[in-house]
Amino acid sequence: MDRTELRLPQAERGQSFDVDVNGEPVVAYPGETVAAVLLAAGVRSFNVTASGSPRGLYCGIGHCFSCLVTIDGARNQRACVTPAQPGMHIVIGQTLP
């Protein structure tokens, strides 16, 4: 089965809000991490290494730093441990130092 909705329906979520991802509004729910918001929107690639290879969520527990994104101007934030907030500005696809 190819499902487009990646959020599991068993959870009753709160009032949805938007975050800004590279200038586009993306739906998020209270309690979601930035990584979950991106994955649920079908975004897999979060940043690019200096050698040009794309990277995304890998360890999911804050240990590997593969999921780094820019959040409200602060670079290199771990998407997997950062809760999404209404109006948050997220930049993905940047080249890591």
Added chain:
Amino acid sequence: MKERRVALAIIGAGPAGLAAAIEAAGRGVETVVLDAHPEPGGHYYSLPSSEFRLPAADRDTAEGRSLAEGARRAGAALWSGAQAWGLYAEKQFLVCLSSGPEARLRADRVIVAAGAQERPLHCPGWTLPGVMTAGAALRMLKNQMVLPGHRFLLAGSGPLQLALAAHLVCAHVELAAVLEARSLRSLLSAWRSSTALLGQRQRATLGAGYITDIVAARVPLRTGWTVARVVGRDQVEAAVICPVDRQGHPGRDGQETLPVDTVCLGHGLLPASHLWRQIDVDLVFDPVQQYHQPVRDRWGETSQPGLYVAGDAAAVCGRRAAELEGRLAGLAAAAQFGLLSESRLLEQARPLQQDVERERRFARLLADLFGPLPGLLDLATDDTVICRCENVTLGQVKQAVADGARSVQEVKHQTRAGMGWCQGRTCAGTVARTIAAATGLDLAEASRYTIRPPAFPVPLAELLEEDIHA
């Protein structure tokens, strides 16, 4: 710099940390539990976000929540979202934090209960977006209730990926296959000959339930197979799988290509040791699991007086052992603060110590069954990235060894492998095994490397605020 004094600091709010807090705070020890994640519970429980409402909590979720509630009721302060990055042994212990209510904690005693991380598999393509650890996928499903992809391949060794497969089946996701690298014959022979299964009926039932779910959903469960490489341009587009021999060496024939967008790798767990290893405690190398453990007494206290390590952060034995070790450390800490008499301590500890021995026997069985397979190292080619932070390839690591590097530390100096964001968590084991395979050096010797603060990167602005003469 904001600093707070506390009697007991517990690092990690998983089963070990919460159980330790229940015992210590419950007896009047002033206790702070800090944890990097928004929810307490740790990775085993991966409790659903408290913002979600669920019709009914399953048994694990109820158990995890009751541990967290128990720690709060006992009077422990739970600091969620506080990342510990430094641990120093001074007159007291100094714990350095990022993004917590205070930046520094001075504690008379510390229990490190930081849990585990996954042992990586370095196959070509493992850094592509869409390749993640089994634990990452489980956490996304259980804590965030989001599916991390559409079409999955699971490859690894051990029970974690069976749990993940059962969750995916339950969510009606397309699951192309579950690959167990161990052959069925080696699994059955070790399983049959073991007495460590005594008293583990509940676990056996759980495992059998997972397999039943997987088979009922007509998902192929293949033993003696692994993922040979992952293919894709910007993300996973397919996975090539291959049979392996009993040592894990990939076969040349019989490769198959599966069109998937997500590959979950689960090759067992490693202790999250980057905090306690900042202190120079006595170590012992476990040759089966291939990692260093702290030497501990029966309460979990290390050779540094007042520093305890409990649960998987010391040696991976699973959730139940972690909870028991946490209780023992919490009781011992309470006794050291004079809040529990020696005789009461021994009386309360006796049944816990028996249970923890049973759990350790079971963990040893799992280690024998699913410990790291040497042949899987052969999956990486010279241009496969080993250190994903600094983009160091296997070829560069081998060159450093050819140039004389004989430890993880020396390879790090020559290549920068292990010098990046994750501080070697993801590459050190494979670098050590590469050195040992190339030189015949003892793995314990090859695994040597120095771990220094910070365990996690700290913004310079935070450090600049620091008064170093405080």
